[in-house]
Each structure stands twice: as C-alpha cells, then as structure tokens.
Amino acid sequence: MPPSTITLPAIASRIQETVASHDRWRGEECLNLIPSENITSPRVRRLLTSDMGHRYRADDNFYRGTRYMDELETLAEELACKVFHADWASLRPLSGHVADMIAVSTLTKPGDSVLMVGPNDGGYEGLGASGGYTEYANVKNLFFPYDPEKMRIKIHEASDLIKETRPKLVVYGQSYFLFPHPVKELDEACRTVGAGIVYDGSHVLGLIAGGSFQKPFTDGAHLLLGSTHKSFFGPQGGMILGTRDVQGTVKDKQRPGLIDNAHWNRIAALAQALEEMHRVGPDYAKQVIANSKALASALDEYGVPVKCRDYGYTESHQVMLDITDPREIEDFTKRLESANLIVDRGIRLGTNELTRRGFKEDDFEHVAGLLSEIYERADLAKVRKESIKLRKEFNEIHYT
Numbered sequence: 001m002p003p004s005t006i007t008l009p010a011i012a013s014r015i016q017e018t019v020a021s022h023d024r025w026r027g028e029e030c031l032n033l034i035p036s037e038n039i040t041s042p043r044v045r046r047l048l049t050s051d052m053g054h055r056y057r058a059d060d061n062f063y064r065g066t067r068y069m070d071e072l073e074t075l076a077e078e079l080a081c082k083v084f085h086a087d088w089a090s091l092r093p094l095s096g097h098v099a100d101m102i103a104v105s106t107l108t109k110p111g112d113s114v115l116m117v118g119p120n121d122g123g124y125e126g127l128g129a130s131g132g133y134t135e136y137a138n139v140k141n142l143f144f145p146y147d148p149e150k151m152r153i154k155i156h157e158a159s160d161l162i163k164e165t166r167p168k169l170v171v172y173g174q175s176y177f178l179f180p181h182p183v184k185e186l187d188e189a190c191r192t193v194g195a196g197i198v199y200d201g202s203h204v205l206g207l208i209a210g211g212s213f214q215k216p217f218t219d220g221a222h223l224l225l226g227s228t229h230k231s232f233f234g235p236q237g238g239m240i241l242g243t244r245d246v247q248g249t250v251k252d253k254q255r256p257g258l259i260d261n262a263h264w265n266r267i268a269a270l271a272q273a274l275e276e277m278h279r280v281g282p283d284y285a286k287q288v289i290a291n292s293k294a295l296a297s298a299l300d301e302y303g304v305p306v307k308c309r310d311y312g313y314t315e316s317h318q319v320m321l322d323i324t325d326p327r328e329i330e331d332f333t334k335r336l337e338s339a340n341l342i343v344d345r346g347i348r349l350g351t352n353e354l355t356r357r358g359f360k361e362d363d364f365e366h367v368a369g370l371l372s373e374i375y376e377r378a379d380l381a382k383v384r385k386e387s388i389k390l391r392k393e394f395n396e397i398h399y400t
C-alpha cells in the first residue's frame with residue numbers, strides 16, 4: 001500500500017504488526033549467523049524498558065533526581081574493570097563507532113598518522129575507508145602489511161613500518177576477524193616510537209571478556225574498546241576501557257564534545273550483561289570458538305569453500321566463506337535468507353548468537369548441512385522448514 005493511502009489508525013496498527021512480524025520471523029524462526037549480532041537475556045531486555053531511558057544525568061548534578069543512575073554507573077564501571085582487567089571503564093559511548101571516534105579524537109591531532117588494518121583486508125571501514133572517521137579527524141591513514149591468505153598482520157613488515165613512519169596511534173582489531181593480532185609482538189616497536197595502542201575489540205569483546213582469543217591489556221594495549229552486542233551479549237551500544245596512563249586524556253575528555261546523553265536504560269542493561277559475562281563468560285567464549293571450528297570443518301567436508309583451512313579455520317566467533325564473485329555472493333545470501341538462514345554479504349558466519357541459544361558442536365554440524373544444501377541449490381521451502389524446526393528446538397537463552 002503506498003503510504004499516502006494509509007489512514008492514521010491503519011499506520012498505528014501497521015507499526016505494531018510490522019514489529020511483531022519481525023520479532024516472530026527473526027526472533028523465533030531464523031537461524032541467525034550474523035557475527036555482529038547477538039541476543040540479550042530476559043533480564044537485560046527488561047532493564048532496557050526502565051524509566052532511566054527517559055532521564056538525563058550529568059556529572060555536575062545539573063539534572064536533579066539522578067541518585068540511582070549515579071550509583072548504577074559506579075557499579076557498572078567497577079564490574080567492567082573486573083571483567084576486562086582494566087584500570088578504568090566508561091560505558092557511555094553509544095556504539096563501537098563512537099568509541100573509535102573517542103580514541104582517535106583524544107589521542108591524535110590533525111596531521112598525525114594512525115596505523116590500522118586496511119578496509120580491503122577486513123579492517124573497519126567506518127574508521128579507515130574513504131569517508132571514514134579518520135577523514136573527519138584529519139589524520140593520515142597507514143595500513144598494516146597484511147597476509148590475506150592467512151588473514152593475519154605481517155609482523156616483521158609491520159614492525160619496520162612502525163619504526164619508519166612513527167604513527168601516533170596503532171589500532172588493532174578488524175571487522176573480518178579470525179585470528180588474534182600481534183599486539184605483544186609489536187609492543188616494543190610501538191613503545192620505541194611512543195605510539196598509543198588501541199585495541200578495537202568490537203567483534204571479539206565477548207571472547208576477550210571470557211578470557212579467550214587474546215588479552216589486549218597484558219599484551220600492551222592502552223585502550224580496549226568496542227561494540228557491546230556482537231560476541232559480547234549486551235544491548236546495542238559501546239564501551240571503552242583503559243590503563244591509568246590514558247585516563248586523563250581519554251575518559252576525562254570524552255564529554256561533552258564526543259558524548260553527552262549516554263542512554264541510561266542501555267547502561268543498566270549493559271551492567272546486567274557484564275554481570276552475566278563475569279559469571280559465565282569463560283564457558284560461553286570457549287563454546288563459541290569450539291562451535292566456530294566445528295561449523296568450519298563441517299562446511300569444508302560438505303564442499304562449501306571455507307577460508308584458512310590450513311591455519312585451523314578460525315580462533316574467533318567468525319567463519320569466513322571463500323566465495324569472491326559478487327554475483328554468487330548476492331545469489332547465495334538471498335537464497336539463504338529465503339531458507340531462514342541469515343548471513344551478511346561479507347559471508348562471515350558468526351556462531352555467537354546460536355551458541356547463546358544453546359547450540360553445541362553437533363548442532364553446528366546440522367547448521368553446516370543446511371547451509372551446504374542451499375549451496376548445492378536444494379529446494380528452499382524444504383530447507384526453510386528444517387531451519388524453523390531446528391531453531392524451535394532451542395527456546396532458552398543460555399549463559400545468563
């Protein structure tokens with residue numbers, strides 16, 4: 001129906017119906033394999049509806065009536081420091097992208113250079129691509145020498161590049177993220193030139209919280225930041241954690257220019273997710289990684305091309321398919337969607353959400369079978385029925 005022909009009462013019910021349809025389809029009938037997404041526990045969801053979502057609070061008590069929000073922030077920051085072994089934390093960044101903006105804005109000046117994984121190598125395009133944030137910050141992009149076959153930074157070349165170009169900031173982390181980054185191996189080079197070391201853990205924050213993948217602070221990072229809703233199973237938002245030496249430069253300088261209202265219902269929900277992560281993070285992270293390996297090797301056995309077979313496929317929540325033809329990707333991902341198997345066009349498959357639903361290695365072998373049937377052009381309606389059936393066998397949220 002074209003919008004102009006819809007009456008206002010019809011619009012009101014269409015809003016409700018559209019959201020209910022989405023919730024039923026994506027929430028109850030699909031196998032979600034997008035690595036940037038996850039699901040929250042019922043307690044986290046409930047906190048998102050708190051009255052705090054209607055309120056402001058400011059450090060100088062400009063707004064009255066904030067005593068519970070004040071207490072909540074202190075609690076949440078303490079918890080975040082415990083989970084990530086940080087000296088300080090801020091849950092105020094509204095997203096991973098905003099956390100990146102805070103890091104670049106507070107730790108560089110126009111004209112400085114920032115070293116990161118290039119967008120063509122799976123780096124975050126919101127930072128380093130044309131039109132990315134570094135353009136607005138007027139800093140110069142340098143890209144890590146990278147081996148796309150191994151999906152890894154080339155350590156010796158990177159060390160030489162750091163010493164030669166003396167970047168002000170080195171940013172680890174990427175959007176297509178299979179293996180840990182050489183933070184420790186490059187620490188000496190970074191320290192020699194006095195570079196700030198930032199770890200953008202947007203994708204792997206839940207694994208790091210569970211003590212897996214890598215330990216950015218032990219390895220030498222000054223800042224760990226990222227999204228709170230990818231492998232970390234919190235509400236959509238961001239977080240930034242740091243060592244004492246950058247507290248004054250970053251935490252104390254983020255407001256008011258980069259963060260003002262922080263959306264306090266989100267912070268309440270994030271505090272709850274941190275509490276869950278503190279208790280069950282290690283089990284969750286180990287299972288996510290085991291599931292990724294099981295999915296990758298089962299896909300490989302079914303004849304679906306998977307990247308990095310010779311390197312163990314993956315150490316993260318992601319599995320990368322080795323399909324490069326854009327038309328094939330478009331066709332394959334659309335057919336997967338028709339069979340209720342939801343992926344992105346980067347064809348990274350994420351095991352985080354289904355792990356939270358209780359899927360184990362053998363369940364992921366089942367998922368691999370469904371994906372391979374679509375790859376082999378099986379009947380979409382038949383696979384869709386199987387996807388819905390499999391999804392409906394897992395109705396509880398685990399690791400809460």
Ligand SMILES: Cc1ncc(COP(=O)(O)O)c(C=O)c1O
Pocket residue numbers: 036095096097098100123124126173174175176200202203226227228237238
């Ligand atoms: C490496 C990386 N950093 C930052 C972001 C931005 O995160 P957000 O969507 O929370 O703003 C992304 C998003 O996908 C990402 O992949």
